[in-house]
Amino acid sequence: MINDKSEVFEWLKALFIAIAFAFVIHTFFFTPVLVDGASMEPTLQDQDRMILTKVGEPKRFDIIVFHVTEETDYIKRVIGLPGDRIEYKDDRLYINGKLFDEPYLDEFKQEVIDGPLTHSFTLRETPIKSEVVPEGHLFVMGDNRRYSTDSRHIGAVPMEKVVGTTKFVFYPIGKIKIIDK
Template sequence: MSLQAILGNFALILFILTIATGIIWFLDVFHFSRLRRVKADQALAEFDARHARLRADGVKADDSGRSRLEAEILRQPTWIEYSGSFFPVIALVFFLRSFLYEPFKIPSSSMVPTLVIGDLILVNKFTYGIRLPVINKKIIDINDPQRGDVMVFKFPKDPSLDYIKRVVGVPGDKITYKNKRLTVNGKEISYQSLSDYLDEEHLSYSKQYAENLTGMQHKILNDERAPAYVQNPDPFPMHERCTYNLEGFTCTVPAGHYFMMGDNRDNSLDSRYWGFVPDENIVGKAFFVWMNFGNIRRIGSFQ
């Protein structure tokens, strides 16, 4: 793994920091602190013996420095003190973001209108199963992704990147996207027209619909100027499961994989272009916007 990849992998950095500070904390508790205690006891014994001799010679000895001497010897070195104080905090953050909830920031407009650029979201890390941090290997099954879920996953072409899209197809599904309308396993998805969506950044309007994806209703956008066909899809693994034409495409989702699409349908590079998402790439289920510094009204659940 390159240095750039390591620096870009916050989970790995957090894991290394947890292990490093944990080792220092453990060594201090069970080794270094005992050495300091032994050294302090020896120094105090010498201190007491010296003062006892002075008193025997009739000299009044000042014992006020005894506690100061002990405190100086028992004091942790700065590097141990900082490591020991940071360890529980780092370990707690590592546990929370590895097994419970992880924050992400939305960097693109591919999920508009559900999620917009600048949304800070929370991702549930356990709803799809417990996975070992860093290597992302599932060790406990809990639930499988369902159609309509908004899911964060490792980008199949570059697993160092995290992507977020909506689950459109689960293993075994036959997905057809024809003239910008979805059909799942031969059943046409229902659409309800909504008022046009205004993109305030580019001052343009898009057609907005409520899409009922087998019981999960959410909003999507269509750009009437964009073609219905997929332009230049990659030769992704198992691309033979997909057929493309001028009206759209049809794909059959293989076992252990998922078909993902952005809600901003004509402005999203997704499974139409780079293929299926394997189960081992799943990060978790996105479910809550906890902050958007440009618009605090965005805070809330979007499922």
């Protein structure tokens, strides 16, 4: 009889530890996220499901999820880091005067027949109204440049609004992939 009570206690303890462990992992390290909309096409499709990593600082060209409002999150690509000068000319990205290749846009650039995929701009022509990305902020853009509400419209994203980075699509099963810039 005593053995049965201790066995039940051990099972309850193991269950509690498993639930606590899952909670900590979900809260502080990884969580699933749903892509809602077409702003990241062709890289990500509407309704793709991804794993969000909540550790580490975002790097240039990482895909991040950030809070726009308490109820709304966006998923975009990091283009500019604090202190960067961002400019687009002739559908080409210049960061601090250096030309950067964006291979993730090649598919869309080939399909565009009526002008550039990304219209020319400098940071001063965005809500940032500055020559450089402010300290503690990121400049983000969707890969579907013509149909993305991003830093060109909402301004730079404060680092404290960043939920995490994501690069692993786990659903739909037939499209499982790791996004590599």
